[in-house]
Amino acid sequence: GAGVSQTPSNKVTEKGKYVELRCDPISGHTALYWYRQSLGQGPEFLIYFQGTGAADDSGLPNDRFFAVRPEGSVSTLKIQRTERGDSAVYLCASSLSGTADTQYFGPGTRLTVL
Amino acid sequence: EDQVTQSPEALRLQEGESSSLNCSYTVSGLRGLFWYRQDPGKGPEFLFTLYSAGEEKEKERLKATITKKESFLHITAPKPEDSATYLCAVRVRGKLIFGQGTELSVKP
Numbered sequence: 001g002a003g004v005s006q007t008p009s010n011k012v013t014e015k016g017k018y019v020e021l022r023c024d025p026i027s028g029h030t031a032l033y034w035y036r037q038s039l040g041q042g043p044e045f046l047i048y049f050q051g052t053g054a055a056d057d058s059g060l061p062n063d064r065f066f067a068v069r070p071e072g073s074v075s076t077l078k079i080q081r082t083e084r085g086d087s088a089v090y091l092c093a094s095s096l097s098g099t100a101d102t103q104y105f106g107p108g109t110r111l112t113v114l
Numbered sequence: 115e116d117q118v119t120q121s122p123e124a125l126r127l128q129e130g131e132s133s134s135l136n137c138s139y140t141v142s143g144l145r146g147l148f149w150y151r152q153d154p155g156k157g158p159e160f161l162f163t164l165y166s167a168g169e170e171k172e173k174e175r176l177k178a179t180i181t182k183k184e185s186f187l188h189i190t191a192p193k194p195e196d197s198a199t200y201l202c203a204v205r206v207r208g209k210l211i212f213g214q215g216t217e218l219s220v221k222p
Contacts, residue, residue: 004157033209042118042201042212043158056208091157099208100145105157 002027004106006092012112013082021077021109025094032075033093033103034067043091049075050098082113116141116206120213127192127220135187135216137202146205147185149178151198152215158201161187192220 005024013019025032031050035043045059049069057067064082069075079086089108095101119138127133139147146165150158162171164180171178175196177188187200199217203210 031208035210040214042120042203042214043210045209045211048208059209093157099205102148102160102163103210104160105150107155107157 004092004094004104006090006106006109008109009107010110010112012114014114015082015084017082017113019079019082019111021079021090021111023075023077023092023094023106025073025075025092026104028096029094029104030072030097031095031099031101031103032069033095034075034077035091035093037089037091037108039088046077048099055099079111082111084113087111087113116204116211118202118204118211118213120200120202120216122216123214124217125219127189127218129193129220129222130191132188132190132192134189135200135202135218137185137187137213138183139185139202139204140183141204141206141211144204145207147180148203148205148210149185149187150201150203152201153198161200189218192218194220194222196220 007022033048034046037043047057052072064080066078091108093103093105095103121136149161152158162178199215201215203212
């Protein structure tokens with residue numbers, strides 16, 4: 001079946017601009033996660049949703065970052081006033097239910113802030 | 115503090131040369147230790163989950179083991195297609211905490 005999909009695959013923007021990154025989880029998965037991966041590092045947790053609500057947003061670095069999942073399926077990660085330090089690969093993962101199941105990752109969105 | 119450390123950072127092997135990757139962890143209340151494979155430009159691909167000391171999982175040339183403080187990913191007679199970055203992670207209150215990964219290169 002279809003895996004986790006993310007769009008766009010690449011995004012280049014200028015410092016100060018607003019960007020939105022989209023994640024389509026595996027059909028039927030109720031939990032959705034966002035991670036950020038810098039070059040040569042492991043992914044770092046940002047936020048996770050159980051259904052429509054954010055169950056844990058402790059990894060969001062500051063208030064420029066925000067994520068939504070209004071219908072409990074697709075999620076959008078929003079970054080305001082982008083900075084060069086935001087450049088990274090943003091990964092989305094989903095799991096069948098709750099937090100006890102395996103997380104399956106999408107291919108990621110590579111964000112470059114010039 | 116919950117922490118995961120992987121070693122070595124990079125490993126170069128000749129085809130057929132068996133070796134092991136290490137993942138040391140400190141976490142209050144293990145809820146699963148995960149191994150993923152990541153190819154360049156792609157997302158992590160799930161390999162194994164381990165839950166308790168003494169548990170072992172195998173898949174083709176890979177075997178994962180775990181003790182109370184560390185996990186090992188053993189690679190037997192590797193092939194060039196095993197070249198990738200291998201990530202270890204522990205689950206803490208739902209989220210995964212990753213190590214920095216081991217970049218494995220297998221030369222023919």
